Amino acid sequence: MVLKGRAAIGQGPRSEFWIEELPVPEVVPGSVLVKNTGAAVCGSDLHGWRGDQDGPVTPRKRIPGHEFTGRVHSLGKGVSTDSLRRPLKEGDKVVFPFFFPCMRCYHCLRDQLYACQYRFRSNLTRTFEDYPYCDGGFADYFWLKPGHFVFKVPEELPDKALATINCSMAQVMFGLHLAQPKQGDTVVVQGAGGLGIYATACAAEAGASQVIVVDGQKARLDLALRCGATATVDLNEYPTPQARVDRVRELTGGIGADIGIEVVGIAASTLEGLDMVRMGGTYVDIGNISGGSFQLAGNKVISRQTRWIGLQHYNPWILESCLQLLVRTKDKYPLLDLVSHTFPLEKMNQAFETAEWVGKQKGSAATRVVVTL
Ligand SMILES: [Zn+2]
Ligand SMILES: [Zn+2]
Numbered sequence: 001m002v003l004k005g006r007a008a009i010g011q012g013p014r015s016e017f018w019i020e021e022l023p024v025p026e027v028v029p030g031s032v033l034v035k036n037t038g039a040a041v042c043g044s045d046l047h048g049w050r051g052d053q054d055g056p057v058t059p060r061k062r063i064p065g066h067e068f069t070g071r072v073h074s075l076g077k078g079v080s081t082d083s084l085r086r087p088l089k090e091g092d093k094v095v096f097p098f099f100f101p102c103m104r105c106y107h108c109l110r111d112q113l114y115a116c117q118y119r120f121r122s123n124l125t126r127t128f129e130d131y132p133y134c135d136g137g138f139a140d141y142f143w144l145k146p147g148h149f150v151f152k153v154p155e156e157l158p159d160k161a162l163a164t165i166n167c168s169m170a171q172v173m174f175g176l177h178l179a180q181p182k183q184g185d186t187v188v189v190q191g192a193g194g195l196g197i198y199a200t201a202c203a204a205e206a207g208a209s210q211v212i213v214v215d216g217q218k219a220r221l222d223l224a225l226r227c228g229a230t231a232t233v234d235l236n237e238y239p240t241p242q243a244r245v246d247r248v249r250e251l252t253g254g255i256g257a258d259i260g261i262e263v264v265g266i267a268a269s270t271l272e273g274l275d276m277v278r279m280g281g282t283y284v285d286i287g288n289i290s291g292g293s294f295q296l297a298g299n300k301v302i303s304r305q306t307r308w309i310g311l312q313h314y315n316p317w318i319l320e321s322c323l324q325l326l327v328r329t330k331d332k333y334p335l336l337d338l339v340s341h342t343f344p345l346e347k348m349n350q351a352f353e354t355a356e357w358v359g360k361q362k363g364s365a366a367t368r369v370v371v372t373l
Contacts, residue, residue: 005140007063008348008371009128013051017138017348025132029077030146034094038163039068039137040339041355043193043265048292061127065137066098067167069159070373073141082182084153084320093153095165095323096144096214098137099318103147114174114313138348140373149316154327158264161326161336163370164194169322170197174260174314175284176206179307183207185258188248188276189229191287192220194368195263197227201333203227203261205325212251214244214276227333228237241272248276256281267292274306282307341369 003024008017009036010082027033045064045174072092082088101113102361108116135143144150153162172195181187187203189196192215203211205228213224216235224232231251238244256278262270265287277283301308342360343351348371355369 005134006345007128007134007136007139008065008345009061010049011061011066011125013049016136016206017352018197019346020128021347022128022134022139024134025143025213025323027074027076027143028146030079031076032079032094032144032148032150033073033076033146034070034142035073035095036068036070036137036140036142037093037159038070038370039065040163040167040194040341041065041351041369041371042167043166043195043287044167044289046352046356047265049356052290062128062136063136063139065139065371067164068098068137069093069095069153069162069165070141070142080187083149083316083321084151086152088150089150092163093155093157093159094150095153095162095319096142096148096150097170097314097319100145100148101316109317113315114311124255136369138373139346140345151323152317153323156330157323157326160339160342160370164198164338164368165322165326166319167206168194168199168368169202170318171195171286171311172261173202173322173325174318175199175286175309175311176202176259177318178309178311179209179259179261179282179284181259183208184209185257186210186252186255187261188211188212188257188273189224190214190262190269190273190276191264192217192224192232193263195287196220197223197338198335199261199263200224200229201227201335203259204230205329208259210251210252210257212248214248214256223334226334227335241268241275245272245275252278258282259285261286263287265290267294270294271296274304274308275298277304278307278308280305281352282309284309284311286311326342326347339368339370342372343369345373347371359373 101116102118213229214233221232259275260283
């Protein structure tokens with residue numbers, strides 16, 4: 001009997017999702033079939049759903065989702081361990097990159113797997129009618145091609161805490177890694193949604209003397225304070241970019257932050273963040289993916305000697321570091337408890353509407369909506 005699984009299908013901005021039963025790919029030697037347990041609605045899923053991302057949109061009947069986790073359903077011939085050669089068996093909880101670095105190109109060879117030009121996510125570049133069919137985030141199964149990276153999850157980490165690791169948490173932890181933080185650095189995090197909360201905890205755990213978090217929702221800022229922030233800047237209290245920049249400078253002895261991390265997703269926040277970073281500091285742009293534009297003086301980055309890093313994706317080893325941080329801080333920060341709403345796959349549309357609504361709620365510290373599978 002052919003194994004089948006459910007998958008949510010979308011066909012472009014603002015269209016309703018529907019569910020299809022699809023064949024599940026054969027587990028060829030070297031591959032791993034994952035039975036997904038949960039998929040989160042990420043900010044970039046919402047950009048695609050709204051249709052406000054950069055560039056032309058090709059309507060395609062495809063399975064969305066890239067922030068998700070699962071358990072090993074079956075192991076292909078020759079696979080008995082994870083990427084760290086730890087024994088792997090059916091039923092084990094796993095995390096894995098949602099994208100596939102090719103491992104044989106200019107960028108991969110130079111240890112920039114995140115910049116691989118062939119890393120495209122298979123479920124986003126084909127339709128659900130193409131092989132391997134039931135394969136995606138908002139689907140029952142995801143197929144890890146032969147040789148793909150996979151990390152066994154410590155049993156003590158609950159399923160509900162895992163869906164957000166392979167995008168939001170890995171993304172900001174890798175961004176911080178590229179910034180090369182030193183002990184005692186001051187870090188400013190712009191945005192206290194899912195990525196911002198993880199960035200806050202990662203910065204605190206990397207030895208920052210100060211982690212300053214900027215956001216417009218008090219409940220989110222309060223959550224940031226419970227996750228390692230030492231100070232917050234509330235947009236309601238500091239309503240102009242200049243007021244916020246001044247406040248960050250004041251909190252850092254007039255110097256500015258050593259490192260800035262942008263996870264807001266609005267172009268103007270990048271301009272503001274560049275001013276929050278000290279002369280010779282580092283600025284990591286992660287959230288600003290929707291393509292809004294801004295004007296910048298030609299000598300701005302040079303005269304302030306800013307190391308300005310744009311980043312999408314990560315090198316896979318960071319996933320293990322994420323797991324270790326979650327285990328290490330499980331009694332220190334509420335990072336295992338960031339999911340506020342869960343929906344079954346049949347309620348995909350409601351999940352997306354809720355994620356959109358939650359992001360605008362003043363009193364809510366909700367950071368992620370998860371579809372359980
Ligand atoms: Zn994402
Ligand atoms: Zn490559």
